[in-house]
Amino acid sequence: MTTPPPSRRSWLREHSELGVGVVLLLLGVLVLADALTMAVDVGGRGPVGPRTVPLxxxxxxxxxxxxxxxxxxxxGRGEAEGGEDVDLSEPGDWRTVLLLAGVFLGFAALIGPVGFPVAGALLFWGAAYALGSRHLHRDPLIAAALSLATYVVFDHLLGVPLPGGPLMGVL
Incomplete structure (x- = not known):
């Protein structure tokens, strides 16, 4: 008796890591195409220019x-993580995923009109709430301090401009 050849579906399931290879290939092609079509002023930069790192x-x-x-x-097969404590028979926590997605979309919508300190505080507080923290008095204060500290470090110390919103003149 001969064993039947494996079906296409089972072959793909056994070689699912090829999906990661495809994603890496597409990402590499995208990065190279973007680097090669980048408009660069070549005057006086030396041998290492802005295309070097992307290439x-x-x-x-x-x-x-x-x-x-x-x-x-x-x-070759990837090893399962020994430290993972995940019960694969349980359904995913879609409430948390949707809350986090809403928080990130809200942050993206609010960062322009209200600035990073306010939008960042809402992002940090909303993420903490979505992930289970229910300290309604402490969490907003920590979120505001963390957002303000992040804004000051990036905008003032590192020189990375972030939108300040209404706090632009205060800080």
Missing amino acids: VVGAGLLLVAALLTVDVLRG
Whole structure:
């Protein structure tokens, strides 16, 4: 008796890591295409210009994608994490996922009109609430302090401009 050949679906399930290889390949092609079409002023920059890092990263992504694909096709499999304490028979926590998605979308919508300190405080507080914290007096204060500290560090110390919103003149 001969065993029937594995179905296409079971082959894909056994080689699911190829999906990661495809994503890395597409990302590498995207990074390289963007780097090669970048408009660059070549005057007086020396041998290392603004294209160097994206070209190295894109080439690295393509190399890792190729190595991963070869390894998977030769029978390599990723090891399951030993420290994971996840019950795969339980359904996902969609309430938390949707709350976090709403918080991130709200942050994206509010950062322009109200500035980073206010939108960031709402982001930090909303994420803490979505992830289960119910300290309604402490969490907003921590979120405001964390957001303000982040704003000051990035905007004033590191020189990365963030929208200040109504606090622009105060800080």
